[in-house]
Amino acid sequence: MSSSKKLVELFYDVVSPYTWLAFEVLCRYRNVWNIELKFKPAYLGGVMHVSGNRPPGVVPNKFLYMTTDLTRLSDYFDVPLSPPANPFEAMFEKGSLNAMRFVTAVAEKEGDVEVERVSRELWKRIWSTDQDITQPASLTEAGLKAGLSASQVEEFLTLAKSQPVKDKLKSVTDEALKHKAFGFPLIVCHVNGKPEVFWGSDRFELMAHCIGEKWVGPQPGKPTAKM
Numbered sequence: 001m002s003s004s005k006k007l008v009e010l011f012y013d014v015v016s017p018y019t020w021l022a023f024e025v026l027c028r029y030r031n032v033w034n035i036e037l038k039f040k041p042a043y044l045g046g047v048m049h050v051s052g053n054r055p056p057g058v059v060p061n062k063f064l065y066m067t068t069d070l071t072r073l074s075d076y077f078d079v080p081l082s083p084p085a086n087p088f089e090a091m092f093e094k095g096s097l098n099a100m101r102f103v104t105a106v107a108e109k110e111g112d113v114e115v116e117r118v119s120r121e122l123w124k125r126i127w128s129t130d131q132d133i134t135q136p137a138s139l140t141e142a143g144l145k146a147g148l149s150a151s152q153v154e155e156f157l158t159l160a161k162s163q164p165v166k167d168k169l170k171s172v173t174d175e176a177l178k179h180k181a182f183g184f185p186l187i188v189c190h191v192n193g194k195p196e197v198f199w200g201s202d203r204f205e206l207m208a209h210c211i212g213e214k215w216v217g218p219q220p221g222k223p224t225a226k227m
């Protein structure tokens with residue numbers, strides 16, 4: 001990493017639709033801003049539990065608002081978000097523990113490219129095509145689509161059940177909690193040795209200001225405003 005590059009860490013969990021937006025934006029800006037983007041797969045359930053927070057979707061009016069909000073955001077960010085038929089089942093009953101252990105296993109053995117691709121495929125399943133992300137067959141499908149070989153997928157499925165990978169996911173989640181996380185996306189920008197912590201996919205303008213960069217909308221490569 002060139003010394004002038006600012007380190008930007010994205011703490012994420014594929015159970016979070018807002019985090020998918022932040023993930024895609026940061027992937028787009030990675031080559032526009034002078035940053036090194038570091039993926040930090042973590043477990044939102046743990047963050048919620050330890051911080052004493054409650055998922056926003058459990059308040060019925062907030063849930064309704066979020067459904068509308070996500071539809072608008074999908075268009076604005078150009079990310080194919082589409083809520084599952086039963087978001088409560090997908091988010092709270094099935095959850096993302098297995099999926100995030102799988103991503104953690106990939107992160108332990110592979111580089112950013114693989115982690116990015118596998119994470120995106122899992123997000124597509126839960127937040128676009130309404131598919132399971134808990135079963136080994138589901139993780140296998142996501143892994144293969146992300147370009148992993150069948151033997152790599154097999155290895156990561158086994159690793160995901162191992163204590164070191166479980167501990168790693170917990171330690172990254174603890175790291176987010178040390179930054180006082182209460183939800184995701186949690187984006188930590190290291191500016192002059194100091195961590196600047198942002199929550200949400202709606203803080204990019206402020207974040208850009210803090211790191212001395214320019215926010216030009218969610219699609220930096222494309223012309224702005226539809227007139």
Ligand SMILES: N[C@@H](CCC(=O)N[C@@H](CS)C(=O)NCC(=O)O)C(=O)O
Pocket residue numbers: 015016017018019053054055056182183184185199200201202
């Ligand atoms: N305003 C934020 C909302 C992000 C959000 O609601 N994230 C959820 C997970 S999908 C969360 O962590 N919520 C915690 C809370 O609302 O306190 C955004 O636009 O990104």
